Amino acid sequence: MSSNNRGKVIRGDARAVVYKVIQYFEEEKKSKKYLPKSHSNLRAALATGLSHSTISKIRKEGKLAERSQTEIKTPSKGNRGRNNTRAPIDIVILCKIREVIASLYDIHQLPTTAKIRERVYQEINVKLSQTTLRRTLKHKLGFRFVQCSQNRKALLESDNIKAWRVKYLRQIKNNDALKGNKWLVIYLGETFIHVPCQKRIKGKKNILKKCFIIHAGSEEGFLKGAEYFYTSDRQEIASSDYLNYVKDVLIPNLPENCIIVIDNSSCHNFELNNAPTSVDSKDSIKKWMVDNYIPFEEEWTKVEMILHIQKNLPKKTYALDELLSKNGHEVIRLPPYNYDLNPIERIWVIVKDKLNKLSTDLDINNVEEFVMKAINSVTVQEWKEQLNIVKTTEKKYWLREVLREDEFEQFFMTLGTNGDVDFLSENSSSDESMQEIEYLDESFDESCF
The missing domain is CATH 3.30.420.10 (Ribonuclease H-like superfamily/Ribonuclease H)
Structure with a gap:
């Protein structure tokens, strides 16, 4: 592979990587501590700021390019993430996420991304990244994070959606009541x-x-x-x-x-x-x-x-x-x-x-x-x-949003929500700070629906 790159423009992202390599070697020079040559992948990862797996992949691509006397190519969009084991977000996963959120509220716990991811993995064996989950909550399920008192955030739906759902349930319920x-x-x-x-x-x-x-x-x-x-x-x-x-x-x-x-x-x-x-x-x-x-x-x-x-x-x-x-x-x-x-x-x-x-x-x-x-x-x-x-x-929606409305209203009042909407800035520290609230038990009576 030719090493003559004279006259070739180096793009900004490549220049940033080169600068990281320079900084790494300067740090090595100052500390006079060098990793052995057998740790070349690790040294490259530390020098460039890339992951160890990415360095290994680029190394393989480089050797292949040398043998074929070609240049290392940027992966096409269709090939990126080919080894990604995460499942696409389908209707089963969407329903499970909503079910997990509802079940946490049923026992008066605030749903957090950490809890939702853990429960989804336990129940349907699907791994969701935090970014994917937040994007799904916002764009595909209509939830938002609302700032509460005591540095906590609640995952809520808009009042319009909840009112629409109760109206829909009432229409279905009235039709079911006609029986024959x-x-x-x-x-x-x-x-x-x-x-x-x-x-x-x-x-x-x-x-x-x-x-x-x-x-x-x-x-x-x-x-x-x-x-x-x-x-x-x-x-x-x-x-x-x-x-x-x-x-x-x-x-x-x-x-x-x-x-x-x-x-x-x-x-x-x-x-x-x-x-x-x-x-x-x-x-x-x-x-x-x-x-x-x-x-x-x-x-x-x-x-x-x-x-x-x-x-x-x-x-x-x-x-x-x-x-x-x-x-x-x-x-x-x-x-x-x-x-x-x-x-x-x-x-x-x-x-x-x-x-x-x-x-x-x-x-x-x-x-x-x-x-x-x-x-x-x-x-x-x-x-x-x-x-x-x-x-x-x-029936679960009807119980939660109609029959237990006062109970849940009191629960949300204790959170002290101030209406500030924040879709994506929930972090791990807020997950840890969200406190659990004692569950007030109430039996489920299907005849009420």
Whole structure:
């Protein structure tokens, strides 16, 4: 390998490593203490500030480059972390994290990242890094760290999400109370898989297509005829495509008087009668305000009108809800981040597991066939099992947030939360400082739900 690097620009990160090496040798010179040559990897790690494993890896890459008379290359994004043993964050892990947080609050302990990681590892044998857990708590579960008194932090959800969840639970509870006259609850959901456009060719990078699957199901299993499969270059399902699915596929296969449970995905949220914005003309804004019975003064500027509209927005109406309502069905929307209340999310895990067992060589030509085989192999019993898990979760939420509301309110008051939101700055010292509070026992009465 050529050692002539004259004229080559050394980038900032490489210059920083070189400077660390210089500092290391200067320190060796001052102390007159040298590690033996047999410890070359350790010396390199100390000199560069890199880990011992990274040094070993670079050494192997360097020897390979010398033999092939090439340069050491930067690893591609696809190869980074190839040996990472951490599992991807799927629905099972998300539900387990939420379950662990709830169980800690049930015994009046503050959930910390250390406790959550330990419990998740003990119960489902999944290792989560602290950074991954914090990112998951914020972006996928909607939690935040709030500063409390005595240098403690509480992991909390927003009041909007909690209120939304109680409203949802009350709607489901009221329907269950009808017993023999209750409406059938249909859970609507979608998922996707990536498949190559053609069979794998050695040495060539495959172009992946996104295959979307939409389906619905209940305690009676998947709804017959309600499946919809298509491939697209889009990253998400378009609202127009979803509306067409509901109109042409779902509704014709629905029995009378159903409750349709959907999540908060963007494809479900196509709004009717959108409020105007500053890009609209002043005349169109005036017309919209008249049509929606919002009073205004003629001398107002456009900015004043927009601000007034924002303070007096009418209730949102969604095209999906209107379409199903006209056909005699009711739509109930799941609270954000509550994957644990949607059994079809768990069913998708089962479908993908069956799909992996059916074929390890999927491509664009055979994927639909294997997907349908996997879906058709899901039994009514498997649906009931997942629905029972969801029903148990609903009862726990109802107990915690409705029946034991005063108890938990008192518990949170003792924490002295001041409302300062801090998503990512929780550290190990705050984990250690969080004190446990004595548990006030209360029996669980399922008849209350």
